[in-house]
Amino acid sequence: MSAFDHVTAARANDRPTSIDYITRIFGDSFFELHGDRRFADDKAVIGGIAELNGKPVTVIGLEKGRNLKERMSRNFGSAHPEGYRKALRLMKQAEKFHRPVICFVDTSGAYCGIGAEERGQGQAIAENLMEMMTLKTPILSIFIGEGGSGGALALAVADEVWMLENAIYSVISPEGCASILWKDSSKTAEASECLKLTAQDLFKLGVIERIIREPKDIESKLFDGLKNLIAETFAKKAALSPERLIELRYNRFRKY
Amino acid sequence: MPDIFNFLKPKNELENQGGFVENHPYIPEELWVKCPVCKAAMLSSDLMDNHKVCLKCNYHFRIAARQRIEMTIDEGTFTEMDAEMTSANKIDFPDYEKKLKSAKLSSGENESVLTGVGCINGEKTVIAVMNSQFMMGSMGTVTGEKITRAFEYATDKRLPVIIFTVSGGARMQEGILSLMQMAKTSGAVKRHSDAGLLYITVLTDPTTGGVTASFAMEGDIILSEPRALIGFAGPRVIEQTIRQKLPKDFQSAEFLLEKGFIDAVVERRNMKDTLARLIRLHPDTMQKKEVAADERV
Ligand SMILES: [Zn+2]
Numbered sequence: 270m271s272a273f274d275h276v277t278a279a280r281a282n283d284r285p286t287s288i289d290y291i292t293r294i295f296g297d298s299f300f301e302l303h304g305d306r307r308f309a310d311d312k313a314v315i316g317g318i319a320e321l322n323g324k325p326v327t328v329i330g331l332e333k334g335r336n337l338k339e340r341m342s343r344n345f346g347s348a349h350p351e352g353y354r355k356a357l358r359l360m361k362q363a364e365k366f367h368r369p370v371i372c373f374v375d376t377s378g379a380y381c382g383i384g385a386e387e388r389g390q391g392q393a394i395a396e397n398l399m400e401m402m403t404l405k406t407p408i409l410s411i412f413i414g415e416g417g418s419g420g421a422l423a424l425a426v427a428d429e430v431w432m433l434e435n436a437i438y439s440v441i442s443p444e445g446c447a448s449i450l451w452k453d454s455s456k457t458a459e460a461s462e463c464l465k466l467t468a469q470d471l472f473k474l475g476v477i478e479r480i481i482r483e484p485k486d487i488e489s490k491l492f493d494g495l496k497n498l499i500a501e502t503f504a505k506k507a508a509l510s511p512e513r514l515i516e517l518r519y520n521r522f523r524k525y
Numbered sequence: 526m527p528d529i530f531n532f533l534k535p536k537n538e539l540e541n542q543g544g545f546v547e548n549h550p551y552i553p554e555e556l557w558v559k560c561p562v563c564k565a566a567m568l569s570s571d572l573m574d575n576h577k578v579c580l581k582c583n584y585h586f587r588i589a590a591r592q593r594i595e596m597t598i599d600e601g602t603f604t605e606m607d608a609e610m611t612s613a614n615k616i617d618f619p620d621y622e623k624k625l626k627s628a629k630l631s632s633g634e635n636e637s638v639l640t641g642v643g644c645i646n647g648e649k650t651v652i653a654v655m656n657s658q659f660m661m662g663s664m665g666t667v668t669g670e671k672i673t674r675a676f677e678y679a680t681d682k683r684l685p686v687i688i689f690t691v692s693g694g695a696r697m698q699e700g701i702l703s704l705m706q707m708a709k710t711s712g713a714v715k716r717h718s719d720a721g722l723l724y725i726t727v728l729t730d731p732t733t734g735g736v737t738a739s740f741a742m743e744g745d746i747i748l749s750e751p752r753a754l755i756g757f758a759g760p761r762v763i764e765q766t767i768r769q770k771l772p773k774d775f776q777s778a779e780f781l782l783e784k785g786f787i788d789a790v791v792e793r794r795n796m797k798d799t800l801a802r803l804i805r806l807h808p809d810t811m812q813k814k815e816v817a818a819d820e821r822v
Contacts, residue, residue, distance in 0.1 A: 379738075381758035381766045386776060389786050391737030391757035398711035399743055403719065418695070418704060419738040419757075426708050440695045440704040440735075449697065450619070465616045465700045474616070476701050519712050523673070525666065525705035 270435075272461035275468075276443055278435035279414045280377075285491075286346075287315055287330025287373040290413060293492035294499070295319035299328060304355060308388060311352030312343045313376070316359045318368075322500050327363035329356045329424060330373035333414070346415075347380035350393035353423050357397050360404055369407040369503045372424040377442065379420030394423040401426035402522070403515050407506035409499065411481070412436040412468075428506060428518050431479040432468040438476070439466035475524070560584055576793045585750045585793050587730060589632070590639040590656040593689055597797050598643035598652065605641040607674060612636065612667045612699070621698040624660065632658035636667045637692070640675040642684070646801035651679040654689040655736070662692035664735050665699050669706025672740060676713035683812050685723040685804050690741040693759075694734015707739035714743045723807040725800065728755050728778065728787065746803060747787045749778035750796075755787075 270278075278284070291299050298320035304310040316329040333346035340346075356372075363370045379390055401408060410427040416438030432438060446460040447453055465471070468480045481498075484490040506514065557566045563582035572579070576596060577586040588596075594603055611629075614621040629635060637659040642651055653675050655662040672688070679686045695703040717724060726744035730753035737757050741747075749755060756763075756776040764771055774780055781787045791799050 379757065381763045383763070383767065383771070383775070386756050386758065386763065387784055389742070389784070392742040392786055394738040394757070395711065395740070395742040398708055398739055399715045399718075402708070402712040402715045419707060419735055422704055422707060423738075426711070438701060440700055441697050446697055463616075463618055463700075464697075471701060474701065476705065519716070522705060522708040522712050525669070525702055525709055 271458065272464075272467050272470075273443070273458040275435050276437055276457070276461050276466070279437045284414055284435075286335055287332045287375055287413065288335065290373050290411075290492065290495075291315070291319070291328055291330060294496045295321065295326075295328060302359060305351040305358055307354055308351045309349075311349050311355055313346050313348040313380070314352035314355050316355060321496070321503070324503075325366070325368045326503070327359050327368055327370045328373075329359055329370065331376040331421075331424065333375055344380060346376040347378060348376065348420060348423075349380050349382075349385045350388040350390050353379070353393040353397050356424055357400055360401065360406075360408070364404050364406045367406060369409065369506065370404070371499060372408065372410040372427065374410055374412045374416050374421045374424050375414035375436075376417050376420050377415050378417030379423070394419050397423040398426050402518060405511035405515060407503055407509075407514060408518075409502060411495075412438055412477075417442065426518070426522070428514065428521070429478040429502060430476070431481055432471065432477050433481045434468055434483040436468055437466045438468075438471055439464050578793050583751060583792075585730065585752065587657050587691065589658055590634065590654040590689075593654045594639065594641070594643070594652070596793070597645060597654075597687075597689075597800065599645065599647065603641055603643035605639065606678065607640060607671050609635065610667050610671060612665045614698070615666065615702055616698075616700045618698040618700065624698060628658075628660045632656055634659050636671065637662045637665065637696075638668045638671050640671045642678075645687075645797060645804065648801050648804040649684060650800075650804060651675050651682075651684050651686045652688070653686070655691045657691045660693075660696065662690075662736070663694060663696035664692060664703055664706050665696040666702050666706060668696075669703075669709050672710050673713040676710070676717045679722065680713075680717045680720050683720070683722060683809050685725065685807065686717060687725045687727065687800060688740060688744075689727045689729055690732045690736055691729045692732055692734065692736035692741075694736060704735065707735050710740045711743060714740055718743075718745070721811045722809070723804065725803060727791075727796065727800075729753050731755070731759075733757065733759050742786070748789050748791050748796075748799070749781065749787050750793060751778060751790050753778045755781050 301317040315332045319328050331346050332343050334340035334343040360370050408427040410425040410430045412432040418440050443457040443460040444454045447456040471477045556569045558569045559566050560579040562584040565581040567580050577588050638655045640653040724744045725746045726741050728749040732741050732755045778790045
């Protein structure tokens with residue numbers, strides 16, 4: 270598969286979204302929480318509390334929507350500042366109640382628009398980066414589709430970052446890169462290669478800890494395996510003191 | 526004959542995102558310079574005497590990092606840190622070496638940020654100044670590393686940090702490693718902040734993208750130069766997304782002040798005294814407590 274094949278697969282409309290992961294991994298135990306307590310409830314971000322093998326966890330996901338109607342209402346997974354502030358509120362809540370945080374990342378990027386700028390898109394992302402760095406509870410981020418730049422990073426200052434085999438993570442979209450490099454936004458295949466945005470590339474660069482294989486029959490095998498892997502990882506992280514945990518997190522990003 | 530106005534023309538589309546134009550690091554003596562905003566012509570020496578601010582319309586010309594240090598730091602007190610550090614092409618991005626080479630030539634600097642220690646009206650501080658002449662102040666690995674080291678040094682020595690930002694955002698040529706600098710620098714800012722130390726950011730024209738979405742917006746106090754363009758997305762990207770023209774002065778410093786995202790817009794000629802005054806208002810009380818505890822023993 271070429272880099273661009275991965276880009277195409279990551280963006281495919283029939284790909285499971287955060288809601289699918291939440292439903293299949295946490296089942297009925299997921300209780301959704303809404304709003305940032307400042308401005309609004311951003312539907313591009315879904316969040317709440319759930320149970321993982323009987324233990325409470327905070328779950329946050331960037332949600333693209335599974336059909337056109339949902340995609341419209343969820344702004345195609347591009348969050349506004351209130352989405353990032355909702356995510357941070359839920360993370361702070363997780364810290365207070367000593368439960369780990371799991372983030373599902375799937376976004377082409379933070380939304381670029383008038384309201385987003387007026388309400389401080391840059392400030393909202395910056396605050397997440399800073400606060401997540403010292404959040405005294407384990408954070409795990411799983412890239413399930415697209416990981417678009419700062420809008421993805423705002424949910425990925427984590428102790429471990431995993432990527433689905435066909436997920437991508439990039440500082441700029443291949444289209445954006447191509448239009449700057451060659452003044453031709455159609456040269457996305459070439460740009461995709463240059464950016465080193467596949468799970469394989471990012472694993473080699475030491476940016477992610479784990480690649481999650483995508484079985485042919487994604488429905489049956491993926492979610493159970495992932496559920497066990499998440500539970501195991503949180504069990505290991507629980508053995509660390511909060512001070513050690515955030516020291517390791519600092520070092521994880523310090524090395525780049 | 527060289528066209529003396531040539532340097533006022535944008536070099537490429539990227540560098541003109543803010544609607545303003547790049548200015549040359551070196552203005553020969555006694556040439557007429559045209560303001561890119563109000564088009565008024567003025568003698569370069571008069572412009573320099575006025576802190577490179579247009580005498581007619583108050584437009585704050587972009588200035589090189591070293592010039593900013595000269596304007597801000599007390600003479601003879603500046604010690605630069607990590608001056609020799611330079612970027613490598615870690616992801617084999619096409620033509621990155623060439624780009625770096627020309628950035629070094631045009632800016633006379635090794636990277637898009639300059640860091641060091643010095644005094645402002647006698648107040649000791651760590652300072653970082655970004656440089657628009659180096660790849661439009663984009664955030665490479667070395668940019669992030671120098672800023673992170675500056676914060677770690679300041680945390681260790683219990684000093685305030687002042688950063689003058691100017692940036693088009695992430696550095697595409699370093700791919701994901703550029704993005705990681707946002708997290709890395711934010712971690713260093715947080716440690717400095719948790720140590721009870723002061724961090725002031727001064728946003729200058731333009732500050733956008735990954736720099737806005739990380740250390741630029743993380744200051745205890747956020748200042749800006751008048752009319753600087755400040756945003757997450759660049760105005761052209763927004764216009765393409767929403768398919769409409771943006772209102773005039775959208776994303777200007779004054780607009781952000783009104784929306785509550787910066788503390789004050791400060792004229793360049795008042796910047797140095799303002800910074801010194803703010804540092805003086807933040808005595809290191811934690812350190813004094815330690816000293817007091819020592820004295821009791
Ligand atoms: Zn003017």
